[in-house]
Amino acid sequence: MRQKVKAYPSAAARAGGQMSEFTLDDLERIVAERAGATDGSSYTASLVARGVAKAAQKLGEEAVETVIAAVSGDKEGVITESADLLYHLLVVWKISGVELSAVLAELERRTVQSGLAEKAGRTAS
Numbered sequence: 001m002r003q004k005v006k007a008y009p010s011a012a013a014r015a016g017g018q019m020s021e022f023t024l025d026d027l028e029r030i031v032a033e034r035a036g037a038t039d040g041s042s043y044t045a046s047l048v049a050r051g052v053a054k055a056a057q058k059l060g061e062e063a064v065e066t067v068i069a070a071v072s073g074d075k076e077g078v079i080t081e082s083a084d085l086l087y088h089l090l091v092v093w094k095i096s097g098v099e100l101s102a103v104l105a106e107l108e109r110r111t112v113q114s115g116l117a118e119k120a121g122r123t124a125s
């Protein structure tokens with residue numbers, strides 16, 4: 001979990017209804033670039049070097065921290081823990097050879113029906 005720096009405005013306040021131009025494509029590119037760093041300056045490279053089990057463990061921890069923040073009604077925490085969660089998810093994808101475009105294609109494929117319709121079809125078969 002990242003330390004929260006109280007001198008700065010909260011993530012929710014910083015967002016302030018404005019759209020960020022930063023995308024998951026940008027983060028995927030950064031993770032790919034940093035994964036190969038060999039000078040000891042990159043957390044991403046150190047996580048990739050420790051392998052998928054460690055990266056997946058970190059992903060699980062960040063998921064639990066996001067859940068705790070949500071259940072606690074901590075909006076600031078949901079934002080910061082979700083950022084940790086998405087970053088670690090992209091590191092797991094990188095190690096696993098999965099690209100954001102493949103996940104988006106799967107999400108797009110699912111837009112043809114509602115989640116409830118998909119669930120009903122699954123339980124009927």
Ligand SMILES: N=c1c2ncn([C@@H]3O[C@H](COP(=O)(O)OP(=O)(O)OP(=O)(O)O)[C@@H](O)[C@H]3O)c2ncn1[C@@H]1O[C@H](COP(=O)(O)O)[C@@H](O)[C@H]1O
Binds near residue numbers: 034035043044
């Ligand atoms: N978005 C992130 C990001 N979110 C979280 N983290 C790091 O994830 C780590 C998780 O911290 P924890 O306290 O949970 O774990 P820890 O005890 O420090 O580490 P472990 O020994 O458990 O692995 C911290 O070091 C955070 O800084 C991130 N590290 C990197 N990025 C992005 O990746 C870019 C490249 O970073 P480097 O690879 O470090 O250059 C950065 O500029 C950011 O854009």
